[in-house]
Amino acid sequence: MPVAHGEGKFIVKDNTVLEQMKVNGQIVFQYSDKQGNAPGYPDDPNGSVEHIAGICDPTGRIFGLMPHPERFVFKTQHPHWTRKKNDFIPDGFKIFESAVNFLKKA
Helix, strand or coil: CCCCCCCCCCCCCCHHHHHHHHHCCCEEEECCCCCCCCCCCCCCCCCCHHHEEEEECCCCCCEEECCCHHHHCCHHHCCCCCCCCCCCCCHHHHHHHHHHHHHHHC
8 A cells, every 4th residue: 555654653652651552452553564574664664663553542433544545545546556457446445445344234
């Protein structure tokens, strides 16, 4: 998925905050390599603490995400769209589609 993080990355005030977030289940997404291991660049594009890409509040209702799936909901938004087969579904679209399908079941 194209990344547009600019200068941003996830950091915490101290390890106490990080440990509390772990206990509360607030770490929603982490960057990983294709094998699911802790990544380096470019799989973790910004060097965030513990490769954290998405967090939520303790209730799980407020969600913050560092990658920007809204930047890849149309095929033409991918930098290689003219060179790729035109039969793929953009990764960003899949994320939003999954969320809608989950909420329909709730």
